[in-house]
Amino acid sequence: MNHQRSSTRVENPQGFVHTGLGDIHVNVGAHLQDSDRPAFRRVAEDQLVRLRRVLVAPTGMGEARALLAATGSVILDGTPGSGRTSAARVLLREHQHDSGVFHELLPGEEDELSLHDPALVEHGDQLLLDLSAADDRRWSAARADLPALRKTVHERHAHLVVVMPHGGTLDPDLQYYRVKIGRPSGLDVLRRHLRMLGVPYQQYVQPDVTVTEFLREERPMREIADFADLVRRARETALAGEGFAEWCAAARKARNDRRKEVAALVTRLGEAPQRALLIVVSMLHGAHADVIHRAAQLLLRTVDFPSEEMPLLQHKDLAERLSEVSADTGPGGQVRFIELDYDSAVRAHFWDHMPDLRPHLGTWAAVVVELNDPHVLPAVRDGLVARVAGEYLRTGRGDGLASLAERWSSGAASRARLEAAVSALTCALEDPAHARDFRERIYHWCAHRRLRGEFAQVLVRVCADVLAASHPDQALLRLYYLARRERGTARALQALCDLAASSRRLRRRLLDRLARSDLSPPDLRIFLRACDPVPLTDFSGTTRALVEEDGVQRCLITCWHAVLAELPQASWQPHAQHWLRWAAHDTEPRSELLLDLLVSAAEQCEERRGEVFAALYASARDAERTAPGSLARSVEITERLIRKISAAQGLEPTIPPPASDEETQR
Structure with missing residues (x-):
């Protein structure tokens, strides 16, 4: 069966971005750094676990x-x-x-x-x-x-x-x-889904005429899963005394084409407030009545409808207005249409037959997700974004959804709007018909486009938490482009390094990408964060460590040479010291390799070679004081380094290296 789709919540930082073909300058608002929402990769893993349970x-x-x-x-x-x-x-x-x-x-x-x-x-x-x-x-x-x-x-x-x-x-x-692979029993598939959706076994175990009729055709697994979900929703809104037969009948009716039915209703509702309420209920289906009321007012304001001057107590109350649009309020205050799945038919009608309304709906949705109301829960925001995005995707207007996500991220966007932008792009990446197009869009955004407002940070989260869940190589490349252009923050760089740390293959690909780049200062900044010797020398579960691979060694020498030749000593010395401290901690032959790679990189610095060798030696001496192991082992590493440096210069050390601090104090 096809996997279950779900809304995805990812959040992101805030700040100002100046962009172009060069650097991105971003200042990230502190209130967007953390989140109580689950990362998409955990959501994706949960979906896979559920898929395994529901699969017949x-x-x-x-x-x-x-x-x-x-x-x-x-x-x-x-x-x-x-x-x-x-x-x-x-x-x-x-x-x-x-x-x-x-x-x-x-x-x-x-x-x-x-x-x-x-x-x-x-x-x-x-x-x-x-x-x-x-x-x-x-x-x-x-x-x-x-x-x-x-x-x-x-x-x-x-x-x-x-x-x-x-x-x-x-x-x-x-x-x-x-x-x-052959189709499993349609009835078994339906029952498994119903069980996973919480429908009691005694309800669906008995034969039902609607189910029999529905399964008479060999339906795709996706259709069976959707029908089971309709039954679940019919059960949740059923009247007292209704059972499985009534739920299935309601689900079957919901699958019918309701375009003419909705068109007739819209024709009867000629007033703007009525139509606004109809649209709002379809877009916020299941939201609290307070949210529906406020959102309807906001939609009228968005389309510049003049406010009513009638005295407040002469207005129709919400219950009367909802009955006019075939909706009502449940015991918990949630507003739903009386007929199951009526909301999707209403959305499709207005989207298809009032195209001038589409940009207003995007503007209105951005205002609604920012409402400071206890009933505007994450599920309400996500549902609204998913429905807006769904209409763009249903009608093949991915460009419109892409523009909307950019617009939601413009200026000093709030956290809620940034979350909405990420959710919108996530919907596109999860849509089989549009996923490839949006992966390409995200590539061009990250690598070439001018990114305004907070859109760069939205893309960081999309790549790190959404794209990386199933396409880590593509996420790595896009985060690389974002990281090399950002200034004032290290969110893209951190996400890039975290992703590279998840796989030896990804770290290898990142090093290869860096070695093939123009080795500009931003590339070298990334390299210094990515060249941690600890994972490079780890050989857990493999026959050899990354640092022992010829291709990786060439990349490391190329990048270290550029670092030593182009960057000031103060910027690379802490990383070199970490490299040398780990050489003192690790065992042969990897310890020897770490020294050889540094010396080989410095040896290529030509006229600055002596200066760079001296700086490396000074770094080794400083590293002795903070080495995690014994001082004797650190001193040994320093002595081996100076011997390699001397050999690289065609010299033999004529005097022993200076004594360590501990030896001097004796």
Whole structure:
């Protein structure tokens, strides 16, 4: 089954941004630094756990599980709607390890590595290659690279699940890894969803004519999941005495096309306040009556409708006005339409038939999310943003949603508006039809566009908490561009380093990106934060540490050389001292490597070589005082460093190095 979508809450900082092709200058408001909302990556993990619980194993799931465990690879085939993509995600979730990360492979997208590139895979990674909707050209190109990808996956003890296009051809040498996924029982799927949604077992275990009729067709898993959710919502709003049969009937009715019904209602409601209330209830469905009342007033003000001069006590009360729009208020004060799922039909009507209203709705939504009202809860804000974004995406107007997110982030935007901007972009990234387009948009925003207001910080959160959940390589690249342009804050830099720390492969990719850059001061600033020797020398779960790889060594020498040659000593000395302290703490041969890399980088400084060598030696002496281990070990590292420096200069030390402070005091 396809995974469940949910609203996503991510929050972000505030400040002024000056942008262009050069630096981004940002001052971040302190009140946006922290949040009590869950990070998206935790939300995404929760969704995956729920998916595993709700999945009714399709035919072939056991065979696929055994093949993946035995070979590290499996290729899933099946008809659309059979649950093949959800099965792929669950299979990978079962092989989650601390040493690897989950990521979806996106061959052909901006700066994505080719499938045959070994750098694509790290030890223990879980890789999803979803080509279920690929055309013949994309599938043919991917098929040619699959043997090389499988080889790398096997060598690095990773796991790969490929979802192939239904009816696509497969080379003979890959046929062994193909597993046919078949649809599970529709009734079993519906009942599993109902159970997970809290519907009592005794309610849905009995045969029901509506359910039988609904499942008579072979419906996609997504449709069955949506129907189960409608039943759940019908149950929550049902009258006393109504049972499962009535809930299912209401769910079936909600699936009908209601365009003519809504159009007739709008025709009857000719007054602006009536239509405003109708729109507001559809956009804030389930919100408290106080919020509905205030939001309706704000919408009228947004469209410049003149205020009524009638005495207050002669106004219609909210209950009467709600009855006019086929809505009422529940026991807890929440306002809903009487008919199930009527809100979506109302939204679609106004969006489709009053296009001039669209920009006003974006402006109005930004005001509503900022309301200081105890009933404007995070779920209310998220629901409003998701509904506005949903209409843009439903009608294929991703550009309008992108502009709206930028506008919400302009100026000195409040925390609530920044959260709304991130939520809007998250909706787009979760939409299968628009996700690729928005990943490309975010790339161009981060790398090339002028970013006004707080939009740079919105993008930091989108990349770090949303995009990184399934596409960490793309998130890394976009955070790199943001980090090298920011000034006055280190939010992008911190997010970039945190992401690189989550995977050896990502740290390797970041070092490679830096070594291939123009090595400007912003790049070197990133390098000094990313070159922590502790993870570079860690070999947990692998046969060798990153620092022992030839490619990584070349990157480190290139970047350290630029640091030593271009930056003032005061900026790099603390990092060099940390490097040397860790050399004293670590064991051979990595300790020796750390010294060799520094000396090799300094050796390339040509006419400044002697000056840089002297600065490195001074750094080693200073590092002795704060080394975590024994002083003798630190002194030994300093002595080895001076011997390597002398050898690099073609000299032999004629005098012993100066005594350490402790030796001098004896």
